[in-house]
Amino acid sequence: GESVGLHLPTLSVQEGDNSIINCAYSNSASDYFIWYKQESGKGPQFIIDIRSNMDKRQGQRVTVLLNKTVKHLSLQIAATQPGDSAVYFCAENPYTDKLIFGTGTRLQVFP
Amino acid sequence: KAGVTQTPRYLIKTRGQQVTLSCSPISGHRSVSWYQQTPGQGLQFLFEYFSETQRNKGNFPGRFSGRQFSNSRSEMNVSTLELGDSALYLCASSLGQGARTGELFFGEGSRLTVL
Numbered sequence: 001g002e003s004v005g006l007h008l009p010t011l012s013v014q015e016g017d018n019s020i021i022n023c024a025y026s027n028s029a030s031d032y033f034i035w036y037k038q039e040s041g042k043g044p045q046f047i048i049d050i051r052s053n054m055d056k057r058q059g060q061r062v063t064v065l066l067n068k069t070v071k072h073l074s075l076q077i078a079a080t081q082p083g084d085s086a087v088y089f090c091a092e093n094p095y096t097d098k099l100i101f102g103t104g105t106r107l108q109v110f111p
Numbered sequence: 112k113a114g115v116t117q118t119p120r121y122l123i124k125t126r127g128q129q130v131t132l133s134c135s136p137i138s139g140h141r142s143v144s145w146y147q148q149t150p151g152q153g154l155q156f157l158f159e160y161f162s163e164t165q166r167n168k169g170n171f172p173g174r175f176s177g178r179q180f181s182n183s184r185s186e187m188n189v190s191t192l193e194l195g196d197s198a199l200y201l202c203a204s205s206l207g208q209g210a211r212t213g214e215l216f217f218g219e220g221s222r223l224t225v226l
Contacts, residue, residue: 041219
């Protein structure tokens with residue numbers, strides 16, 4: 001499969017545990033944020049988004065938290081499963097109609 | 112319905128050559144964006160096309176160009192290839208223009224290796 005990053009930070013969790021993936025964004029003008037999941041050999045897949053007028057948004061098994069004060073974004077995955085193993089990217093959108101992606105975090109789920 | 116289709120999936124070129132990559136968006140999607148993904152630089156925005164017009168451009172040299180056809184299909188071209196152009200090139204489509212209008216659907220990418 002594709003290698004999306006040789007030196008990505010890695011989070012290793014046990015199946016069934018909750019995972020928290022963090023992201024620091026750079027532009028204080030960004031008001032729209034997205035989390036993507038990229039599995040080996042595939043393109044990024046949309047997980048969840050959040051706008052800056054919100055602090056928290058929940059999806060199915062996932063929650064995104066936004067702290068604008070410290071420019072921090074996190075993705076929480078409940079009851080992590082082997083199929084969640086992938087590289088996760090946060091992306092910010094500072095009014096420019098293009099996404100600025102973070103460097104990514106590799107999530108490894110072990111039994 | 113079919114997802115975003117990129118061709119070719121893999122290709123090898125030598126320095127100085129040029130390459131054309133193709134992207135067919137999801138049916139009904141009118142916006143196509145291109146991204147370059149490398150281990151060192153991550154995912155970087157190249158350009159976006161909507162209704163056959165380039166609407167936004169990233170910070171890449173003029174060797175990188177693209178176009179969009181009336182059926183929304185898009186091509187990107189890289190001329191005078193350099194070793195550093197080796198990357199996974201990703202195409203994404205969306206219904207409307209711009210990243211803010213909704214979800215981007217990515218293809219599986221075209222892996223370019225420059226020797």
